[in-house]
Amino acid sequence: MTEILEKAKLWLTDIFDTHTQEQVKQLITSNPKELEDSFYKNLAFGTGGMRGIMGVGTNRINKYTLGKNTQGIALYLKEKFPDEELKIAIAYDCRNNSKELAYTVANVFSANNINVYIFEDLRPTPELSFAVKKYNCQCGIVLTASHNPPEYNGYKVYWKDGGQLVPPQDGEIIEKINSLTYAQIKFEAKPSYIQKIGIETDSAFVTESVKNASFNTNKATKENLSIVFTALHGTSITLLPKVLEKAGYTQLHIVEEQATPNGNFPTVKSPNPEEPAALEMAIDLANKKNADIVIGTDPDSDRLGIAVRNKEGEIVLLNGNQTMILMTDFLLKNYQEKQGFKGNEFIASTIVSTPMMPKLAEYYGIECKLGLTGFKWIAKMIKDFPNQHFIGGGEESFGFMVGDFVRDKDAITASLLACEIAAQAKAEGKTLLDKLNQLYLKHGLYQEHLISLVKKGISGAQEIKNIMHKLRENPPLDFNGIKTTLIEDYQTSQRKDLTNNTNSALSIPSSNVLIFYLEDGTKIAARPSGTEPKIKFYISVNTTVNTTEQLAIKQNELTKKIQAISAFFNAY
Template identity: 45%
Template sequence: MTWNNEWNKWSQYRELPSELKKHMNDMTEREREDAFYKQLEFGTGGMRGELGAGPNRMNIYTIRKVTVGLAKYIEESGTEAKRRGVVIAYDSRHQSVEFALEVAKTLGMHGIKSYVFDELRPTPELSFAVRYLHAYAGIMITASHNPAEYNGYKVYGEDGAQLPPAAADVIVTHMNKIENGLLLEVKEERELMKQSLISYIVENMDEVYLDYIKGLQLHKDAVKANLHIVYTPLHGTGHKLVPQALQTFGFQHITVVNEQRNPDPNFSTVSSPNPEEAQAFELAIQYGQQTDADLLLATDPDADRLGVAVKNNSGDYVQLTGNQTGALLLHYMMSQKQEKGMLKDNSVMLKTIVTSELGRAIAEDYGVQTVDTLTGFKYIAEKIDEYKREKNKTFQFGYEESYGYLIGDFVRDKDAVQAAVMIAEAAAYHKQQGMTLYDGLIQLYETYGYYKEALTSFTLKGKDGAEQISRIVSQFREHPPAELADVAVETIEDYQSGKRTDLLTTQQEVIDLPSSNVLKFWLQDGSWFAIRPSGTEPKVKFYFGVRQGTKDESEKRLKQIQTSLIDKVKMII
């Protein structure tokens, strides 16, 4: 694909919508090349990109093209797969409603039934609905926590999990056979409804989903602690279900941040609707101070990620990292289940390879096995499915450092609604014991050691940026550092080649995980760092983890290895 040819094809297409024509006219030469030099990539995480004209942007034509690829994949599975159909949900972003309908209209051309939510809904409810309705697939129109100019398209399999690599590859193969994505035909909504190829899902699905969440409750008396909660949906899909879920657990003192209550595709009160970032909590903290709240909660636009803030010993609100929230959830649930005799001998906890090792230490203390997966919740979901089929392990909890948690396996993706009610129950339980969640976190550190983690990323956009990211990873793979911050590198894990190399003995082991472009380096003092290009954003990410005897020692060591590594990266760029 040469970008000039694609540009000409689009500019000469008479039926191109006026807003896309205007966008093309306003583009600079560099913007034109970036928007037209390739097809927006579709992988196991679906596809995500900036809205606008061109095959490398999110628009009705890229939506149609990937949906035709999915339709062909479903057709290959037979008539029953087409009848079972596809569940479609969407978030609060620009064009999400239009894209969702475009998906249904494209599927309808292939005789595939669609179940479309009548209003915006969280990603985890989409996963739940696929399973509950026994659908063959699901599609979520969302760009998660990306800025307002983005949208995206996630595909889910019949198990309610994001598609595995093999299935995604089949869809891409079908997409690549389409010569001109501008000419793909769709059927009209009215015609499809007459043919019963579109059905709309109304609020009864919420009630069923909330009933399942209610079943997760471990300590019904905890609500007697009179916990005060402030919640912000950050203008996204959590605005209904998170408060309702908290109420099903018995929580009564729930204050929603009014300025961020309603869906808003511009996310006008935040620079980015990402609960990982401190600015996303600014209004929630103001509300917390006014109401003397015990717990602050924030969900991203599609409500699959949860951010948490609690009071420290000085009475100030501090934002917990995903690793810290995960550790608190894990410890609370394991301690409660052990007390109630609910922990089976074959219990397992799942975490990703870049998630804190604190979780492993906690799980081991309760006799729970820890299994590592690649980054991406689809890999956690794959393991859950494997354990269900083979009936050899009992899933207890799954999480990743990027604010994703799963408690009940009736959903097969990270679920901020589940996580919100369980962290609230944990906070209420601690309050009954005269403690805050922050006290509970310090207690974990005193018991297991001061684990400290960090993430640094470089955003490198466009064609040049993609080449820079590739160069950075190749440099570390082909010329790995012998030391970092004056501590020798002891082990290198290359998840692309599937090999773990001990640099002291030169012995190699096989890593029993799918191939992925990730490198992880372990230092002699137990510290580690990992390098991973993002699959959904133009970023290369650097993860760090340390464990020392005190908080100050951990922070010092973390800063040392961060500084040393970033200096090396800057020399490559």
């Protein structure tokens, strides 16, 4: 506690503004637990950039932690691009303080004589990725905490290809940031270096979205699809209605109570389309309007949740893996019919997503590249393999990317793609669930489940560390009697085959992930979240299915298998 107190006292110097000093004094005198959590570490970059609770301290999102990051990036850019005119694109979402923090970031860059293109108002994260490339920027920043609770904010950093930071840039930038003191931050803006962008960029982004996600669906078919859309108080309201209108969809019903951007997210417990409760109001409206499809996006509009009608007319939520499979197969089928595969195409996903993605790639005779969690790794694949053509890809956490004009998950373009699939299915007298079941009959029935255990604060971080240590030191040799045959440890980059007791190397970059493969084809992954105080367990089971009549029986069998495995991890 002495070390934490010394760190806090540094924030009582005149480097920091009076309001910040007063808040720190209050923590020191009356809230030791909050003081400890605010200063026990420096906020670090994770899977999706830097996210944290807003407040004072080194472990909080505030003008000083983000200012120091920005100053470090500014110096790094000057070293990396000494002979280039430096340009940065900046966007921000609906969260409390996002705009103010975005302008703090802009001011620091401008104070370092770096040109800034900042959006005139809140915009979706994928449009920031697009803007980085459109304006030939070396870097981009978006102020967002994605789907985290209202008390959070965050800071995503993009590189010149439009993808988020990956090695070696991330490590080099962190090293530069850590070498600075708060006194070295240049906060005094140079207005001549700051330029607002908006309508022109919007128009270009909308055009590209429609171009990339339209597939010869005729006018009448589009107009026959009834869509309910909720922005969950986020940024998609600025662009998604325009994209759907330009694409020709006329039956769009917006959940008005959730259409106004609001960082407090007053109508939902969590603004996360992964959670069924977030789409309750949209489903209610869909039932009133007899809509065919429900679409909900998270606050910064990179994730989307989809719900569709089943045979009984009830609205059913799709999970991220199911959405990804439907979208990927649709893209591959259309690509095959339109131009045929040349042998250099690929799709992409992550090591914790459904194994059905490689199955699809195998069926179409193309490659499926797998990477760590986070779309920055998919963007890196596109950059690292310029002679290969990326068609599309996603991950289980409700993200998808159509083509490579945006180098991050993109709920705007993916929402249009979902409508194209749904409209064409309806014209055939089918639902998206029918389409999904057809894929299960063709490739095997896959079923996934995610367990997220929240472990907050210092004790929670230690608890997560202990769980991962236990799984490494004493790995389960079976789950409910089903033998473990293979263990992949991405932290040590080792694959251990338990059937013959041999080891081999993993080629994917090091990360704190464990994957267990069982003799019946089950796959179980464990990893601490890179953006939230959680440890996550991903369960994937599969079986063969020969007829439509068998589907319900087989799905019930897989559900029971998942429940049995879940009991093992819920004990933590």
